[in-house]
Amino acid sequence: MTRRIRQGFTLIELLVVIAIMVVLYGLMLARLAPGAGRQCRDAANALATALNEAWSRGLGNPAGSALVIESAGNTSVSLASASVPPPIEGSVAGPVGGSVSVLNATDPAGLANGSRIQFFRTGSGAVPPSPWFGYANGVLSLRAAAGQTADNTIWPIGDGLQCRVLCRPVKAERVAVLPKMAAIDLRSSGIENDATYASLAGKGDITVAFDGFGGVAGLWVNNVEVPPAPVYFLVAAQADIERSQAAPLASGVSRWVVVSPQSGRVTVAANVAQPLTAPATVTAQHIRDARAFAQPGASSGR
Numbered sequence: 001m002t003r004r005i006r007q008g009f010t011l012i013e014l015l016v017v018i019a020i021m022v023v024l025y026g027l028m029l030a031r032l033a034p035g036a037g038r039q040c041r042d043a044a045n046a047l048a049t050a051l052n053e054a055w056s057r058g059l060g061n062p063a064g065s066a067l068v069i070e071s072a073g074n075t076s077v078s079l080a081s082a083s084v085p086p087p088i089e090g091s092v093a094g095p096v097g098g099s100v101s102v103l104n105a106t107d108p109a110g111l112a113n114g115s116r117i118q119f120f121r122t123g124s125g126a127v128p129p130s131p132w133f134g135y136a137n138g139v140l141s142l143r144a145a146a147g148q149t150a151d152n153t154i155w156p157i158g159d160g161l162q163c164r165v166l167c168r169p170v171k172a173e174r175v176a177v178l179p180k181m182a183a184i185d186l187r188s189s190g191i192e193n194d195a196t197y198a199s200l201a202g203k204g205d206i207t208v209a210f211d212g213f214g215g216v217a218g219l220w221v222n223n224v225e226v227p228p229a230p231v232y233f234l235v236a237a238q239a240d241i242e243r244s245q246a247a248p249l250a251s252g253v254s255r256w257v258v259v260s261p262q263s264g265r266v267t268v269a270a271n272v273a274q275p276l277t278a279p280a281t282v283t284a285q286h287i288r289d290a291r292a293f294a295q296p297g298a299s300s301g302r
Contacts, residue, residue, distance in 0.1 A: 036181045036237035037253035043182035044235040044255035044268050050079045050176050051208065051259060051266045058210035062086075064217045066169035066209035069184065069233070074201045075241060076184040079176040082169035082207055092119065092161040115168040115218065115225055119161045127161065134225060168220055169209050178235075185234045185254075187245045188287050192230040192296075197221055198284065206231075208259055216261040228261040230296040234271070246276035249290045256294035269294040 050067055058065035066082035116134055121127035178184070191197040200206055204222025208231065211217035219226050235255045236248030248254045254271035272292045276282065 036239065039179040039181040040235055040237055040253045040255055043178040043184075044257050046176055046178055047079065047184065047233060047235060047257045048266045048268050051257070053175075054081070054208070055210045055214065055264050055266070058212055058217075059214060061212050064209055064211045066207055066217075067175075068169070068171045069206040069208075070171075070174075071186060071200070071203070071205050074185070074187050075238075076186060076206075077178045077182075078174055079178075080174045081172045082209070083172050084169045084209065085167040088114065088165040088167065090163055090165075092163055114165045115220075116166040118164045118166075120164070121161050125160075129164075132166070168218070168223060168225065169207050171205065171207075181238055182235060183238050183241055185236045185241050185245075185248045188234045188249060188282070188290070189232055190287075191219070191226060192232065194227065194229060197226055198287075210264050214264050216259065216264050219261070230261060231259050232291055232294060233257045234290075236271075244279055245282045246274075246280045246286075249274045249282060249286055250276040254290075256291055258291075258294045258296050260296035265296070267294055267296060 047069075054065045054067040056065075063084040063086055066084055068080040068082050069076050070078045070080055116132040118129050118132050119127070120129040186201040186203075187199055189200045191200075197203065200221065207218075207220040207223075209217040209219070216228060219228065219231060233256070234248060235257060236251060237253060240247035240251050240254070249271065250273055251271065252273045254273075256267075256269045256271060258267045258269070259265075260267070269291075270293050272290050274286045274290050276286065
């Protein structure tokens with residue numbers, strides 16, 4: 001009795017093996033090269049992580065910490081850290097009047113990076129600290145609270161006063177670049193209930209600064225401080241951003257990252273896809289509806 005021993009594989013068997021390997025290789029590439037949806041999630045998480053890291057660095061630090069979202073016009077794909085210079089303390093050379101007025105003056109060179117200034121006097125004839133005045137382009141301005149008037153505000157009256165100047169953050173090194181298929185769409189990103197900064201497109205770098213207690217110390221757009229309010233960043237697919245402003249708002253893969261001004265808490269939420277098709281006109285209501293899940297302070301990655 002003889003037994004036949006088979007040598008090697010048939011052509012059909014080899015083709016089957018090759019087909020299986022090609023399928024497995026394709027599946028592996030799909031996992032290694034995530035699509036736009038996954039990259040949007042990764043980009044939103046990267047932005048939230050960078051904000052949380054800046055928040056953590058600021059805790060217990062009198063100077064606080066800050067993060068800069070670098071603007072490229074309509075989009076942003078890079079994030080940078082920012083150093084916060086210590087306050088400048090000094091004296092006021094001339095007397096300060098008690099009347100409410102507007103005074104324009106040349107910026108002192110040493111205060112070119114100043115953001116807010118406060119007046120006071122210690123020792124004999126002490127004067128309690130005044131409110132923080134906004135400082136930009138040689139003009140001091142006060143943002144009054146509800147019911148605040150010239151009669152119930154502490155004004156820095158007299159001469160021999162001292163001053164304390166808070167400086168705005170200064171951009172340092174780049175800390176992150178978002179995945180290449182995703183970006184921050186600055187056209188629909190903006191500050192809540194602020195007509196000037198409802199859209200951050202074309203307005204320069206955005207800086208979020210945190211104080212030593214965990215809150216938001218300040219928000220700057222192109223080195224101009226803006227009122228404290230929730231700030232929303234729309235993270236979307238690059239392809240959608242290039243198509244139109246409507247496309248990211250109509251997409252289910254877009255994500256919102258929002259910072260609460262009171263707690264500094266960072267929220268990541270899904271976009272509520274809007275019934276928009278290019279070239280539909282995007283309204284403020286569309287943007288508000290798209291942010292329905294993005295509630296400031298509702299959740300945190302910390």
